[in-house]
Amino acid sequence: MHVVATAGHVDHGKSTLLRALTGMEPDRWAEERRRGLTIDLGFVWTSDPDVAFVDVPGHERFISNMLAGVGPVPAVLFVVAADGGWQVQSEEHLAVLDTLGVRHGVLAVTRADLADPAPVLAEAAERLGRTSLGGVEAVAVSAVTGQGLPELRAALGRLTAALPVPDPSADVRLWIDRAFTVDGRGVVVTGTLGRGTLRTAQTLEIAGTGDLVEVRGLHSLQVAYEEVRGPARVAVNLRGRAAAGLRRGDALLDPERWAEVGEVDVRLDETHAPAARARVARADGAAARMPGQLIWHIGSAAVPARVRPLGSGTARVTLSRPLPLRLGDRALLRDPGNRDVYGATLLDVRPPALDRRGAARARAAELATLTGAPDGAAELRRRGLMRRADMLAMGATPPGPPVAGDWLADGEHWAGLRGRLLRLVEEHDRAHPEDPGLTPEAVRQALGLPDRALVDALAAGTSLRRRRGRLAAALPVLPERLRGAVAAVRRELAGAPFAAPDAGRLAELGLDARALAIAEAAGALLRVQPGVVLLPGALEEAVRILAGLAQPFTVAQARQAMGTSRRVALAVLQRLDGLGRTRRVDDAHRVILG
Numbered sequence: 001m002h003v004v005a006t007a008g009h010v011d012h013g014k015s016t017l018l019r020a021l022t023g024m025e026p027d028r029w030a031e032e033r034r035r036g037l038t039i040d041l042g043f044v045w046t047s048d049p050d051v052a053f054v055d056v057p058g059h060e061r062f063i064s065n066m067l068a069g070v071g072p073v074p075a076v077l078f079v080v081a082a083d084g085g086w087q088v089q090s091e092e093h094l095a096v097l098d099t100l101g102v103r104h105g106v107l108a109v110t111r112a113d114l115a116d117p118a119p120v121l122a123e124a125a126e127r128l129g130r131t132s133l134g135g136v137e138a139v140a141v142s143a144v145t146g147q148g149l150p151e152l153r154a155a156l157g158r159l160t161a162a163l164p165v166p167d168p169s170a171d172v173r174l175w176i177d178r179a180f181t182v183d184g185r186g187v188v189v190t191g192t193l194g195r196g197t198l199r200t201a202q203t204l205e206i207a208g209t210g211d212l213v214e215v216r217g218l219h220s221l222q223v224a225y226e227e228v229r230g231p232a233r234v235a236v237n238l239r240g241r242a243a244a245g246l247r248r249g250d251a252l253l254d255p256e257r258w259a260e261v262g263e264v265d266v267r268l269d270e271t272h273a274p275a276a277r278a279r280v281a282r283a284d285g286a287a288a289r290m291p292g293q294l295i296w297h298i299g300s301a302a303v304p305a306r307v308r309p310l311g312s313g314t315a316r317v318t319l320s321r322p323l324p325l326r327l328g329d330r331a332l333l334r335d336p337g338n339r340d341v342y343g344a345t346l347l348d349v350r351p352p353a354l355d356r357r358g359a360a361r362a363r364a365a366e367l368a369t370l371t372g373a374p375d376g377a378a379e380l381r382r383r384g385l386m387r388r389a390d391m392l393a394m395g396a397t398p399p400g401p402p403v404a405g406d407w408l409a410d411g412e413h414w415a416g417l418r419g420r421l422l423r424l425v426e427e428h429d430r431a432h433p434e435d436p437g438l439t440p441e442a443v444r445q446a447l448g449l450p451d452r453a454l455v456d457a458l459a460a461g462t463s464l465r466r467r468r469g470r471l472a473a474a475l476p477v478l479p480e481r482l483r484g485a486v487a488a489v490r491r492e493l494a495g496a497p498f499a500a501p502d503a504g505r506l507a508e509l510g511l512d513a514r515a516l517a518i519a520e521a522a523g524a525l526l527r528v529q530p531g532v533v534l535l536p537g538a539l540e541e542a543v544r545i546l547a548g549l550a551q552p553f554t555v556a557q558a559r560q561a562m563g564t565s566r567r568v569a570l571a572v573l574q575r576l577d578g579l580g581r582t583r584r585v586d587d588a589h590r591v592i593l594g
Contacts, residue, residue, distance in 0.1 A: 001045070002160035002190050003231050008079035008098060013110035013143060015042065017079060018053050018537065020143035021153065022046040023464045043190070043233055045221050049157035052221060052233040053077065073192055074231070075104035075159055076133070082140065083115040091122075092341075098131035099269060099343030102165055106155045107138040109282030113145050163520065166195035168229045172204065173253040173324055174236070186216070187243040189252070191300065193230040196254070200226050204238075207251040207260060207324045211242035226323065249301040258324040259393040264317050265310070265351040265367055266331070270455035291335050294342070298323065298331040307333065310560040311364035315564065325349050326395030327374040345372040349394050383536070384413035385450065404457035407450075414458075420447055421458050426473045437521075439469030442498045469580055478522040485509040488518050495534045498542070498564035498572070500532050509576035532571040542572050543581050543592060552589035 006014040019025060024044035048267075054073055070418035076097055080090055097105075100112035107124055119329040125138045133156040137155040139149035178190040191502035201216045217224045217237035228234050236252070296319055317333070325331075325346055333342040342549060347370045354360050370378075376396040387406045388398050403409045424446055429436050438446075440455040449455060456473075464471050488509055489501055506512075511519070516533060519525040526536045530567060545561050546553065560570035574580040575592060582590045 001052055002075070002163055002233050003052045003054065003233055004075045004077050004156070004437050005073040006077050006079060007088040007093040009081070009084065009093075012079050012081035012084055012087070012090075014077075014079045014314060015055055016143045017077075017108060017110055017141065020141075020146070020149060020353075032285045043167065045233070045509070046153075049153060049160055051160055053155055055232075060184050061128070074102065074163060074194070076102055076106075078105055078107050078124070078128060078133075080107070080109050080120055080459070082109050082111045082117040082120050083301055084111075084593055085120050086123055087187075087200045091127075094127060094131060095341050096332060096525070097133060099330075099332050099341050101132050101343065103132050103134065104159060105136045105188075106152070106159050107136050108148075108152055109138065109140045111142060112140040112147055113142040115501075120458050128568070137293075143552075162454040163231075165360060166230045168195070168197045170195040170209045170230075171254045171257040172196035172198060172252065173258065174198070174204075174234070175301060176246055176250045176252065177248055177300040178245045179248065180578075182237070185237050186237045187246065188235055189238065189243075189246055190233070190235045190254075191234045192232050193228060195230040197227060197229045198234060198236065205248065205253060205255040205258075206242055206259070207253055208244065212255065213240035213243045213252070215239075223364060228439055249299075249303070250299070251299065251325055252512075256389070257393060258526050259326065259349050259390065260322040260324050262322040263348045263351060264319075264325060264346055265313050265314060265348040265363070266317055266346055267367065267370075267372060268333075269313075291337075291340075294333040294335055295331055296331055296344075297324075298325070300328060305333065308360070310367065311359045312368040313343075314347070314364050314367040316354065316363075319381070326393075327379075328395060330374045337403075347372050350390070355563045361583075374486055380408055380410040381412075385409050385454070404453040405451065407454055407457075415522070417454075418458050418462065421455075422464070422470075422473075423463060425464055429473045437467050437472035458522055472521070473481040478519060478524055482511075482515055482519060485511050485515070489525065489533065493538075496563065497535060497538055498562040498565070498568055500528075500534055500568045503531055506533070507533075528568075528575050529571040532568055534568075534572075539572065539575060539581070542576065546576075546582070547592045552585050554588050558590075 002030075006018065008014055022044040023046075039188055043052065044053040044055065078097075080086060087476055099432050105128070107121070108130060109121050109124065121138050121140060125136070129135050136235065137158065139148050139152045139155050141152050143149075145519060172193070173196070174189075174191045174193055176189045176191050182188050197220055198215060199547070200215050201219055205212055212317070215236055216239040218228050218233040219237075220232045221226050227368065234290065238246075254293055262494075292307055296303050296317065301323055303323065306318040308318075309317040310316055327346055327349060329346040329562050331344040333344055334340070341554060347367050352363070354363060374396040375390055377398050377399040379391060379394065380399060386408055388402055388408050389406055391398050391408060421443060423440055424443065440452050443449075444452050445456075445457045459466075459471055464473060466472070490504075490513070492501065493499065501509075506516070513530070513535075516525060520527050523536055526534050526538055528534055528538070543564060546558055549557055549561055555566065555573060556568055559566050560571070562569055575583060577584065577590075581593055583593050584590050584591055
């Protein structure tokens, strides 16, 4: 089922034509039928061709209702009366369609029984041809006599056959155009499902609130379904307390798949409709006449927006409430005080702050290079780092796997960060030979990284070493002034590896805490605890010795096996406990692990 919206001047026969095509009444309200004037949206359909129609009001006072109907729909049936010709709302509706970038349509010149349709056909076709619609099939019809109705049905069939097929696996974003309560069933909302798939029992998120609701039932064209694929007109019966607050302009989403944003950068597009040319921002800022306060229309939503022209036809738009938006979305900005409309293509849904002098000009230059087409690789080049989930929510496809956790990285940016990491650690080690190495948190802050996991990923595969949780460069060289004292300690430990020198002996050799830290950093000694110094590799040797004891063992048994004092044995065991190589089973006993 394809969905087509009507468009055209008030009282040019849109609803009458739909009655003739479908045999159904598009005007839902008694007031509409009494006045012969469509006020709200109407919905009818036909199986020949397979089309659902959204009938929109033509009167200028109901332009917001018209936009709510046209916004989610990819094709239009444009109606002009033969006895009325091109009128004000004809032009305004065409401007709306052009700014929204609607490219598929059929022109119907109605009331062909009341006036010669040829002049109106020619003029209307020429006007539509200068917009995004381009050349469209044009048919003269009369809903009274039936003239042209078979030809119009055939043209609509060719129109829908040419429409692109939406992706059924796409993320759901259903803009609500009606919400009401049905006795015994609860809340029902309707809308045009452009792409994706809805299923019964599916969980959906209410945009802007994060509240979840469940699909209790699905109807399309008054038939119940377990599953509906876009494009389709759908009525969704919802289960969940939050559903009671839904109204036109809200949206139902696949949970955690959309970026809900209140500030976006856009390209403003001038409409080609001759009498409704938008005053868009130029590079020199000459379009300062553009109002700062407009109404932002997308889907069925209409929210106040503040517009700041940046230059080069771009602008920063701040919305009065966040909406689920993606790169490449087409929206419309309308000045409610006149008939000016501005098309907007979303270029960035996560724009940077403009808090420096000249930032707006620089931003305009950057935006001028963007097409609006979702491009994951390009987004990553611009941002350097971003979460995969954020990229998907923006509507772009990640160009490769994450480098750490959910983080994606541009290759060139990642290589630059790795080079900065190496220089940072090497510079720190040269400046602090007694305490080389930087904590991962210090590295994260210095490199401006958003997550500690990125530090570990950057360090992997480099020459950096980890010492006591710190990142350090290659082992530093032991200073000349300490070599003799350290050599003496190493000779004494070579014969008795666990006979750690006491404080007196270390003082005699001039090895204070700072000197021992330098020796440990150089890989010459190992400080098991303050005041307990052994050779590197002593802990592994202790594990080998202790593994030969009957398990579990006591401190006294460990002391005897290692041939050392209780002070040193206890220090070694406590260090092994911390490393997970030994475990206490009670107050007196330990066992070797692994």
